[in-house]
Amino acid sequence: MWLCRARYLQYVEAFRKSSRLQWLLLSYSCYSDAPHKNLKSTPLQERKMIDRFRLHVKGGVGGNGCSSFRRSRHDRHGRPDGGNGGRGGDVILQCTAAVWDFSSLQHHINGRKGGHGSSKNKIGSRGEDKVVTVPVGTVIHIVDGEIYSAVEKNTPGDSDPWEIPGELTSDASASNQQPNSSSFNAPNVEKTEAGVDVSFSCTTSAGVKLSSQASLIKSCSRCSSSDLQSRHLDKVSLPNDDDETNYGNALAADGDKLGIDDGTSDKDWEDEEKEIQYNVAELTEEGQQIIVAHGGEGGSGNVASWKPFNKENASMDEDQPPSSAGLPGSEAVLVLELKTIADVGLVGMPNAGKSTLLGAISRAKPAVSHYAFTTLRPNIGKLNYHDLSVTVADIPGLIKGAHENRGLGHAFLRHIERTKVLAYVVDLAAALDGRKGITPWQQLKDLVLELECYQEGLSNRPSLVVANKIDEVGAESVYEELQKRVQGIPIFPVCAILEEGIIELKAGLRQLVNGGESILSLDSIMID
Numbered sequence: 001m002w003l004c005r006a007r008y009l010q011y012v013e014a015f016r017k018s019s020r021l022q023w024l025l026l027s028y029s030c031y032s033d034a035p036h037k038n039l040k041s042t043p044l045q046e047r048k049m050i051d052r053f054r055l056h057v058k059g060g061v062g063g064n065g066c067s068s069f070r071r072s073r074h075d076r077h078g079r080p081d082g083g084n085g086g087r088g089g090d091v092i093l094q095c096t097a098a099v100w101d102f103s104s105l106q107h108h109i110n111g112r113k114g115g116h117g118s119s120k121n122k123i124g125s126r127g128e129d130k131v132v133t134v135p136v137g138t139v140i141h142i143v144d145g146e147i148y149s150a151v152e153k154n155t156p157g158d159s160d161p162w163e164i165p166g167e168l169t170s171d172a173s174a175s176n177q178q179p180n181s182s183s184f185n186a187p188n189v190e191k192t193e194a195g196v197d198v199s200f201s202c203t204t205s206a207g208v209k210l211s212s213q214a215s216l217i218k219s220c221s222r223c224s225s226s227d228l229q230s231r232h233l234d235k236v237s238l239p240n241d242d243d244e245t246n247y248g249n250a251l252a253a254d255g256d257k258l259g260i261d262d263g264t265s266d267k268d269w270e271d272e273e274k275e276i277q278y279n280v281a282e283l284t285e286e287g288q289q290i291i292v293a294h295g296g297e298g299g300s301g302n303v304a305s306w307k308p309f310n311k312e313n314a315s316m317d318e319d320q321p322p323s324s325a326g327l328p329g330s331e332a333v334l335v336l337e338l339k340t341i342a343d344v345g346l347v348g349m350p351n352a353g354k355s356t357l358l359g360a361i362s363r364a365k366p367a368v369s370h371y372a373f374t375t376l377r378p379n380i381g382k383l384n385y386h387d388l389s390v391t392v393a394d395i396p397g398l399i400k401g402a403h404e405n406r407g408l409g410h411a412f413l414r415h416i417e418r419t420k421v422l423a424y425v426v427d428l429a430a431a432l433d434g435r436k437g438i439t440p441w442q443q444l445k446d447l448v449l450e451l452e453c454y455q456e457g458l459s460n461r462p463s464l465v466v467a468n469k470i471d472e473v474g475a476e477s478v479y480e481e482l483q484k485r486v487q488g489i490p491i492f493p494v495c496a497i498l499e500e501g502i503i504e505l506k507a508g509l510r511q512l513v514n515g516g517e518s519i520l521s522l523d524s525i526m527i528d
């Protein structure tokens with residue numbers, strides 16, 4: 001007893017000492033000048049975007065059927081009472097605006113196993129679905145396997161887990177279809193504290209009135225009643241730590257090629273691309289879901305194939321009704337691709353001032369810096385008018401040869417595919433005072449060429465030109481020259497950094513989104 005007390009005191013003393021030490025360390029870190037690292041200070045912007053991802057999905061295996069006999073002293077042969085196995089869980093992709101790329105996904109995702117059947121004719125529990133969240137604008141391509149379901153809108157608020165699926169019709173036409181013209185009365189469904197009571201009644205053709213009652217009780221073996229509603233919605237796969245590392249540090253030179261970590265090498269993609277079934281499904285609205293792998297059916301218990309004992313089958317021994325194992329779930333290999341959805345796409349060369357402009361016209365706060373390729377992923381901003389809201393995407397800088405994977409490559413060109421209108425941002429000061437930059441009209445030509453080389457007709461949508469950096473000395477005359485060289489398209493001179501010319505630009509963008517028709521074509525740009 002005393003020994004125990006001594007030990008206890010020893011522990012308390014040791015704890016006090018350790019906490020005193022911690023306190024000292026804490027006060028040192030607070031009051032000293034020593035620089036301390038804040039590991040979480042890396043802004044989201046600097047993360048490498050994963051906008052293409054290879055995914056192996058597999059539905060959960062169905063639970064095994066049970067082989068069991070219930071014997072009693074009155075029943076010499078016993079009766080089978082093994083229940084069926086439960087169905088395996090599905091793998092579901094759900095679209096949400098809360099994630100912006102595929103960095104939180106894991107490459108292999110499996111639905112949960114169904115529960116095994118058990119004696120007393122108990123059915124195994126259904127395997128849990130695996131719900132994987134993907135960003136809005138996800139396109140699904142299939143490398144191997146099949147997808148059996150269509151995209152559906154998930155409205156968790158509307159659905160009541162205790163609602164009976166399908167509608168039971170009680171109209172005359174429905175009752176006429178009954179083979180013996182029996183009359184069915186509408187089911188009486190009553191919601192109670194414990195669950196739902198359902199009662200049916202019908203009159204057969206012989207005039208016999210039959211009635212039946214059933215109750216669905218809220219609790220089940222796997223979950224409590226309170227968490228049922230959210231059971232299938234909150235299963236999001238945990239972030240994959242490997243994907244979160246590599247922050248963008250390979251930027252400076254404009255010829256640098258930044259690979260996108262999607263789990264496969266370029267060569268693999270080339271081989272694979274021959275077999276891919278493209279654009280099988282698209283998730284374009286928040287809350288949309290698609291089942292990409294079905295759970296396997298549960299095996300049947302021995303009660304299902306039981307025949308009552310009689311003299312003819314007396315030779316059969318008691319374990320004759322077999323139970324079966326659960327079936328495996330369906331499998332598929334998918335490629336997920338993200339195509340940003342926005343009304344306006346800001347397209348321009350690196351350093352043209354696209355991110356600064358996005359910050360000036362909306363509340364978005366993208367990273368801005370004086371070196372090329374600061375933007376590593378499309379940034380989205382919302383442009384609010386009193387009666388309208390327009391989304392604007394700042395696409396990472398394009399350079400000549402982007403369609404051949406130069407610069408940040410063509411990975412980002414696909415984000416332009418979904419934008420309704422284009423705003424070409426050019427740097428008026430790029431070639432001023434002997435700077436080695438490209439003239440604004442040449443910038444425009446290169447941009448249109450890049451879009452067309454990537455996908456024919458990509459530049460063929462309503463557009464306007466934003467002539468940025470008008471505040472620089474000599475930019476006015478370049479702007480005048482630009483007006484002469486580029487015809488048939490509105491040009492807005494702005495200084496994004498000082499937010500000058502922004503009101504006019506916002507009005508121009510509004511007009512463009514509301515049905516503007518000006519298109520920038522190669523013929524309308526005059527080069528020497």
Ligand SMILES: Nc1nc2c(ncn2[C@@H]2O[C@H](COP(=O)(O)OP(=O)(O)OP(=O)(O)O)[C@@H](O)[C@H]2O)c(=O)[nH]1
Binds near residue numbers: 375472
């Ligand atoms: N003088 C002047 N400088 C500007 C203006 N707008 C942007 N800049 C500067 O231009 C540089 C590049 O700006 P960003 O907004 O990062 O350019 P970006 O087009 O997003 O560049 P990437 O991320 O490489 O595509 C920064 O140093 C800005 O301060 C402007 O109106 N006038």
